[in-house]
Amino acid sequence: MAKLSRGTPITYGSIDKNSNNPTGVIAIEILDDSVLVSGSPTVRFRGEMYASEVKLSYDADTNQATDSFGEVISHCTYNQRKTLNLTGVILSNNLSASIPAGLSSTIAKANEMFAAPFSAGMRLNVNFTEWYEVNSESTPPISENNQSTQSEGFGNYTITSAEKTRSSGNYAEWTISAIEYLSVDHGGDDTTAD
């Protein structure tokens, strides 16, 4: 009864509106490791997204051993991995660190950000302070509306597919799928999938 009358804390929405991220925007960065500049990967995109959906799924392949009756008596899992799906609209990102570059809050800049070229196989870094499974393991990017500097994270994703959609009567939207293979050791205290 007390819970009903007073409420209870539940994770809500695609982004928490905490002090580090009041506008609910995630900053994302796409790195091309195939083109190194002074030993560093080329940044193809560094901007931000109003994420309408952030979906993380865990998967593994499995093998089963069966007895003479066909019943599974043992199984193992391998190729453990997590898949991140991001869906949202891309913003203009009026920030000096923006890639494509440009200090402006215009439709033209938003169009340029939306049309930034990248491809599957590139790395995806995400700034998502309150969700460590998603937040980038390496230093997350910052953007105009997400200056959060939380560096702890387990995310180390590679893009497997992406869609850019412009449709009549809607804001243009990106959908990105990215995967991270995991080395999971559940034998000790450390069960973090990083």
Added chain:
Amino acid sequence: MSYRNQSEAAMAAYLQDKVGVPVLVGLRDEVKTMPCVVVSFVSAQENPPDSGNMDIQMQIMVQSQIDDEGAPGALDVHEATVSEIDMALGSELLTGINQAGDSFHYFGKQEQSGPDRELQDMVVSEMFTITFAAALGDF
């Protein structure tokens, strides 16, 4: 200014350039003289959430009095005004609503219906309803 005031002001200013009769906003402190066009903000819904961008629904009504007390040739003026509003709400022209310095930006149209005609006490009203995405800002 609120979304309501700013949207109505932007739409009224835009339409005033397109028609030959007074364009008024929904709530005003002046006496309405017909024929006229009345621009009314109906509702708005933020989309996406927390973005500050709104899906705005507005009604644009052409009103004319067509009896002996009305202006001479009121029906002809009425029909011409309806046609002008119809043209002005077309996608090829409506981007002209984005004027520098008015802190209002129209992104694009989502729905439009009308003109729906109603006749009451010899006042003919013709109403367009339009829903579009917009933001308060000059982009």
